[in-house]
Amino acid sequence: MGKIAKEELLQKLSEKFPGQVTETGADFGLLTVETNKEVITDVLSFLKTDAALQFIFLTDLTAIHYPEQEKPIGVIYHLHSLTTNTRIRIKVFLTLDDLHIPTASTIWDGANWMERETYDFFGVIFDGHPDLRRILNVDDMTVFPMRKEFPLEDPNRIDKKDYFFGR
Amino acid sequence: MSDIQIVEAPAGLEGSGFFATKLDQAVGLARSHSLWPLPFATSCCGIEFMATMGSHYDLSRFGAERLSFSPRQADLLMVMGTISKKMGPVLRQVYLQMAEPRWVMAVGACASSGGIFDTYSVLQGIDEVIPVDVYVPGCPPRPEAIIDGFMAIQKLVQTETLRRREEPKYQALLAKYGIQ
Numbered sequence: 001m002g003k004i005a006k007e008e009l010l011q012k013l014s015e016k017f018p019g020q021v022t023e024t025g026a027d028f029g030l031l032t033v034e035t036n037k038e039v040i041t042d043v044l045s046f047l048k049t050d051a052a053l054q055f056i057f058l059t060d061l062t063a064i065h066y067p068e069q070e071k072p073i074g075v076i077y078h079l080h081s082l083t084t085n086t087r088i089r090i091k092v093f094l095t096l097d098d099l100h101i102p103t104a105s106t107i108w109d110g111a112n113w114m115e116r117e118t119y120d121f122f123g124v125i126f127d128g129h130p131d132l133r134r135i136l137n138v139d140d141m142t143v144f145p146m147r148k149e150f151p152l153e154d155p156n157r158i159d160k161k162d163y164f165f166g167r
Numbered sequence: 168m169s170d171i172q173i174v175e176a177p178a179g180l181e182g183s184g185f186f187a188t189k190l191d192q193a194v195g196l197a198r199s200h201s202l203w204p205l206p207f208a209t210s211c212c213g214i215e216f217m218a219t220m221g222s223h224y225d226l227s228r229f230g231a232e233r234l235s236f237s238p239r240q241a242d243l244l245m246v247m248g249t250i251s252k253k254m255g256p257v258l259r260q261v262y263l264q265m266a267e268p269r270w271v272m273a274v275g276a277c278a279s280s281g282g283i284f285d286t287y288s289v290l291q292g293i294d295e296v297i298p299v300d301v302y303v304p305g306c307p308p309r310p311e312a313i314i315d316g317f318m319a320i321q322k323l324v325q326t327e328t329l330r331r332r333e334e335p336k337y338q339a340l341l342a343k344y345g346i347q
Contacts, residue, residue, distance in 0.1 A: 137288060138252050145287040165276075165306075 004053065004086045006031040012053065016046055024091065032089040037101045040077075040092050044107050047079055047088065055079035055088060061104060061114035063122040067148045071095050075124055077104065094124065103128040121146035174200060177325075191328050198242070198268075199324035200230040202317075205241035205265065207258060209248030212275035212307045216247050219310040229317060238264035243320060244297075249277040250290045262297045263346065267332050270320050271299045274313055276306040298340055 006026055013021045013033060020039045025032045035043050047055040059078040066072050071093035079088050092101060103126040104111040115126045116135040123144035126132055134141065143150055177196055179188030204226075208216055219226050220234070235241035238261055250258055262271065273293050276282035279302045281291035293299060300323055303316035331337055341347070 141287075143287070150287065 002084065004081070004084050009053070009086065009088065012050070013043070013046075017043060030087050030089055032091065034091045034093070037092050037094065040090070041102045041104070041107070043090065044077065044079075044104055048107055053081060053086075054083045055081045055086075057082050058104065058108040058110050058114075059087070061111050061118060063118045063124050063146075065122065065147045065149075069093070073099060073122060073124060073147075075101055075118065099123055100125050100127050102126070105129055120144075123147070192325070194329060195325040195327060199321040202229065202231050202243045202270075202320065202324065203233050203235045203241050204231050204243040204245050204317075205235050205238060205261070207244060207246045207248075207261060209250060209254065210277065212247035212278065215307040215310060216245065216274065216313060219313045224310040224314060226314065226317065229314075229321065231317070238262075238266075241265055242269055242324075243317075244269065244271045245274055246271065246278040246293050247274040249282065249284055250293050251288050252290050253288070255290050255293075255296045258293060259296045268324075268327070270301075270323065271297055272301045272303065272316050272320055273299045274303045274316065275308055276304065279304065282306060296344065298344060 006029065009031055010021075010023055010033070017035070017039055021033050021035045021043065023031065024034045047053055057080040059080045060076075061078075062076050064074045064076060066074070073096065074091050074093045077090040077092075079090070081087070094101060101124060103115060105115060105126070106128065112130065113135060115124075115129055116132060118124050119126065119129075119132055120134040120137055121144055133139070137145070174196065176186070177188050177192035179186055179192070206213065206216055208214075218224060231243075242265075244262055244265060246258065262269070271293075273279045277284060277289070278293050279299075281289050283306070285291070290296065301316050301319045303312050305312050308316075
């Protein structure tokens with residue numbers, strides 16, 4: 001089983017999901033595709049269960065925030081096919097007023113904590129997640145600190161100025 | 168003459184065969200030279216503290232031979248390192264479990280003020296959750312600085328009156344932190 005060429009991979013995805021999956025780049029030969037939340041579960045299941053592809057390992061599940069975009073929050077999946085040593089990156093962008101996306105924990109158990117972390121820092125709500133609560137931050141936190149809109153604690157304080165530290 | 172140094176006696180009335188002083192001072196003398204620290208070390212300052220405990224700097228000279236890793240019988244809570252907001256309640260619980268009289272020393276920039284970590288997850292100084300007696304500056308402070316802070320604590324212990332912990336002022340301080 002050699003590495004799957006990215007053209008072949010993209011072709012397979014396009015045949016299975018016509019018009020729903022678009023290539024957005026291939027940095028360092030890592031195919032990056034964008035899709036939408038309606039088909040993301042099917043795309044992930046297909047990639048995992050397809051006999052030729054076998055992307056059985058969810059490397060990472062995280063999010064990103066581009067405040068200037070129309071759909072600012074992107075949920076990002078990194079998959080790894082251990083049998084063919086191929087990697088793929090999948091992005092789904094969401095609007096701020098509808099941060100819902102189906103959970104991937106039904107496909108990979110490992111997605112459970114990753115989704116909790118993504119919820120913790122970006123506020124993405126994973127529908128169907130068995131236990132969606134904060135995992136790293138304190139429970140009573142009301143903000144999502146990895147978003148670009150998150151302010152510094154107190155812009156008026158001066159006790160952290162450089163001259164106090166000999167800088 | 169031997170070069171062994173002993174602690175000076177407190178001020179008092181000396182005569183042949185007797186020595187009279189204040190109980191406060193006698194107790195303070197004993198307490199200050201037998202402090203039992205409870206090291207609450209979370210990061211780099213904790214490593215610096217290990218050096219302080221080692222043979223070269225030898226904190227044991229000050230009678231702090233027994234490090235108490237439990238709040239039981241500990242007098243001095245030494246908080247060394249970054250305290251995150253999630254760690255705050257734990258630190259507070261350790262403080263509450265210590266018996267009076269107790270002293271607190273914030274070692275290093277993080278414990279004193281949050282240090283360089285001006286972020287959503289870090290407590291900006293442990294004095295937000297517990298009262299602090301001595302702050303040791305530095306990032307990290309050298310062992311000499313930790314010893315200096317320790318000696319500052321000793322001075323506080325020596326000069327503390329036996330009734331201080333019952334005073335309304337002290338009760339008010341604790342009440343400010345929500346401690347009864």
